[in-house]
Amino acid sequence: MKYCWLVLTGLLSLNLLWALPEDVTQVSGVKFIGNSRIKSKHLKQIINIQNKSLFANQSFDRRVIKLDAISIKNYYLTKGFLDVAVIDSFTINDGNADIFFRIQEGKQYFLNTINLSGNSTLTDKQIISIFKLKENKPYNPVAIQVNRSELNEAYHEKSKLFLETKTSQLVTDSVIVNFEIQEGPDVYINKIYVDGMIENLDSNVIFRELDFKVGDKYVKSNIDASQRKLMEIGIFSMAAITPVKNITNDTTVNLVIELRELNRREILSSGGLIAVTVNEGVDPVSALGGDVAWKDRRVFNSAANLEIKSLLAIPVETGLQYPRATVDVLLSNQWILGLRIPTELSGFFQSFRNYEQKKGFIFRYGFQLANILRLDDRSYLRTILRWELFDAKKRDDKNDIENRSFRIIGRLDKANNPLYPSRGYVLFTEFISVGGLLGGNRTYQKIDTGIQGYLPIRKDWTMASRIKYGMIFDWDEDYDEYETILLYDKFYLGGSSSLRAWEALKFLTDNDEDTPRGELIRLLLNWEIRFPIVWLLGGEIFLEGGQLTDKINNVALKSIQWGRGFGVTLASPLGPIRLDYGWKEDKPGSGRLNLGFLYIF
The missing domain is CATH 2.40.160.50 (membrane protein fhac: a member of the omp85/tpsb transporter family)
Structure with missing residues (x-):
């Protein structure tokens, strides 16, 4: 077992070697005040500031504390505490800082009803699943913002490139969420342009890798697959395909393929x-x-x-x-x-x-x-x-x-x-x-x-x-x-x-x-x-x-x-x-x- 002691001694030695100078203020402890609905051990897992331990010292940083306060608030919002307030403070004594997060939890709101209008391409069930919302469960407004891009991608896969959505919420004893969706027309590919074409390279090398052509519907998975295939050729450091709206026709886009060559x-x-x-x-x-x-x-x-x-x-x-x-x-x-x-x-x-x-x-x-x-x-x-x-x-x-x-x-x-x-x-x-x-x-x-x-x-x-x-x-x-x-x-x-x-x-x-x-x-x-x-x-x-x-x-x-x-x-x-x-x-x-x-x- 001598190897066990060698490894343990090495860890302790490294900890001493990497210890910060004594004149740098260290975080001594982190305390949560006012949290009755969410346990402190769960809050500790979402913040960057940690308690001092045998193996870890952490220097005091006011910016990190502010960011942690925002993380705590967002975590409470995901659990339905819409009125939560988080106030951070600290005390410093003899080079040690004690961090305090005072939390006013407020009422926990539950989702009552989800109303959708304007959607025909995706069903209500599909959209609700994308936003990960459930009725009679704690209302999570953060999920709506986080998953909005996933909704856009789902519609882009259905050729609905110019989607517009509006979200509103009515908060009483519970929450009613309204989604107003304007899907827009199906979008088709008008023209394809290549920026960064390599000299002496047959253009067919590029176009044969594309899973779309002029006149096809815009389908995001085809765009992504084409980008991957262009990179697999092994001669480009970048291959990006970007849709540009056709100003003369709101049902078409032009695709710009931007290429950057690796050293030959x-x-x-x-x-x-x-x-x-x-x-x-x-x-x-x-x-x-x-x-x-x-x-x-x-x-x-x-x-x-x-x-x-x-x-x-x-x-x-x-x-x-x-x-x-x-x-x-x-x-x-x-x-x-x-x-x-x-x-x-x-x-x-x-x-x-x-x-x-x-x-x-x-x-x-x-x-x-x-x-x-x-x-x-x-x-x-x-x-x-x-x-x-x-x-x-x-x-x-x-x-x-x-x-x-x-x-x-x-x-x-x-x-x-x-x-x-x-x-x-x-x-x-x-x-x-x-x-x-x-x-x-x-x-x-x-x-x-x-x-x-x-x-x-x-x-x-x-x-x-x-x-x-x-x-x-x-x-x-x-x-x-x-x-x-x-x-x-x-x-x-x-x-x-x-x-x-x-x-x-x-x-x-x-x-x-x-x-x-x-x-x-x-x-x-x-x-x-x-x-x-x-x-x-x-x-x-x-x-x-x-x-x-x-x-x-x-x-x-x-x-x-x-x-x-x-x-x-x-x-x-x-x-x-x-x-x-x-x-x-x-x-x-x-x-x-x-x-x-x-x-x-």
Whole structure:
């Protein structure tokens, strides 16, 4: 447990180092006076000023207090307290400030009736649902203002671009809300203009990405999809489509497509902690690395992109701390043979050492053809046809392995933030078919699927959970000969990306706990609570478990091995950097430290 004390001591030391000078007034406490209908603990979650604590000092700022008073008032308004008044004050003694919010709650009003007039395109039920109003519930005037833009978008989807709405409320013992809607005519597209057209670029490259044409009705989803497709070409830094009212006809608009070009050719480089895939059966691990890439975004004045990229990375995971060098050549285009099929053709070469490999290197090279269907910015369906050769002649005189595979990868990402998720969920599935009609040395199928969810439990606190399940079919025992010296295609657990109480890949081992052992079936469960500490530092406590087996009948909750632990995170623009300490449930003295980049999921 000495690592626990080291981490705790480090946190306390950082807190002392970052403490503000003594002559700066600190917030000592925050007190709410007069709130009888809403508890103080709920009000504390919506303000920025917080009580002084072991890990956090906050400097006194009069502007922040004023903003917090406004936040408290708006919160009361959402609960139906239309007459609420919030008065802020403070006292300062010996460099410590006590903050007071005096609240006159007033009467809580309930919504009696909602009256709508003038709407024919959207029903009363649809409009009321957009505004999130319910009769006989506390009246929330803030919701009307906040959701007005959503109403506009709903009408824009129905070609009603010149919508006008008036809202009035009659307040007595309860509230009656009146909505007067003037939908206006259906709006059509008159002309399309392009601003920022690139020299020597065929205009068809732009117009073929549009989901609309002159004479069509204006439909917002078509506009949004066209903007996304223009950005996917990869040659623009900005693509905006703006409707401009036609002054000679109130039923038409002109669309202006504004484009800004990226540098056609450039050399890009980056470095730091990155996530790398080391083997098929192992979740991506953190690595120190850097890459250099040369890009031509308009090969032969077309919309095709060419990229040549080299990467050098050293995983920080125990047993995998060997350099991995990769060179990729990638040619991509959104259109093939007149059809919009986003396609990538790439060749690759990689030199690496496998888990605890002391001598020699394994060389992996090949090419792949990939297609991707984007559902939104972070959701997609991807297919990959890959040929690859693993050359291990410099190690144990093993023969080369030729893999030919087809895979389908699907991801539905509904999390609110890709780096710091606090709400939503992510669904993911990968199916791999190796060999068979494609040929190669081996034939088997593999499926890996899972879900991860995020739930806010209080201000800046998040409960995160993940379940992953995977199976391999038609695996031949002869394939095991190459498993732990070359491929690692089975499922493995352990390390900073799966189960932090176990050494990387060594959830199961052979040969007196020296060689990792993979299996054909994997079940992985993770739960975390993530919370802020001070400044850029955060904390997490976790419970996680897993099972590896070769028979589906063996999968059971009672067979899961559990681990738990805690960690600290450092927020960065590229995502959190974390230091975790985990131990096995049945072996409390078996703790391990893990360094990782990004949250584990």
